[in-house]
Amino acid sequence: MSWNWFKKALQEKPKFWETYLSHFVGKERSKRYVIFDCESTGLHVKKDRILSIGAVAILDDKIEVNDYFEVFVVQELFKPESVPIHGIMRNGNEDKIVEAEAIIRFLDYIKDATLVGHHVNFDIELINEALGRLHLGKLKNEFMDTDAMYQKLKHLHFEEHRSLDELCDIYKIRKSDRHTASGDSFITALLFLKLKKKLEI
Known part of the structure; x- marks a missing residue:
């Protein structure tokens, strides 16, 4: 077995990662937005995990x-102390998959869409940490933050943050299924559309 063959084997990436990267090569970017949210065991991107x-x-x-x-x-x-926030039990009724499979499915879903979230940097970093545990690179998608959009609209300083709850109250968005990943993504999608229209983007 030659050293060059071994080195090449180490450099080869899994098919799902190559497929994901292919969406960013040699074609016009998608006009699709994916509004997403991660629930996690805590707020430390390196120590905590995606739920x-x-x-x-x-x-x-x-x-x-x-x-x-x-x-x-x-x-x-x-982390039992986080359960009252997200409501996800360790042995709950949800069908659960391992983190690697969740990331594979997520990449297949988002493709080259622009990612949108509220305080989205945290969610992006959570996904990137999970990709790192698979010895892969970081997300290639462009992304937008609804908090940053509101700051721009109101000419606020970048440190003047607003919570998702506050902006829902301002724009009269019903907060159904709050603190679930699917519920928060839908709420954020409604907020994104309102801000996008006002910013004319």
Whole structure:
């Protein structure tokens, strides 16, 4: 067995990752937005873990109700103190998959869409940490933050943050299924459309 063959084998990436990267090469970027949210065991991106990912797509300024995504992740790390926030039990009734499979399905769902979230950097970093545990690169998608959009609209300083609850109250958005990944992604999608229209983007 030659060293060059061994080195090449180490450099080879799994098919799902190559498929994901192919969406960013040699073609016009998608006009699809994916609004997503992660529920996690806590707020430390390196130490905490993803519990669920929820997402919904927007195309032509309309929420595509049949184009949605939701997975629950097997809890290798369990923090009972976080359960009252997200409501996900370690041995709950949800069908759970391992983190690697959740990431594979998420990449297949998002493709080259622009990712949108409220304080989205945290969710992006959670996904990137999970990709790192698979020895892969980081997300290539462009992304937008609804909090940053509101700051721009109101000419606020970048440190003047607003919570999702506050903006829902301001724009009279019903907070159904709050603190679930799928519920928060749908709420954020409604907020995104309102801000996008006001910003004329």
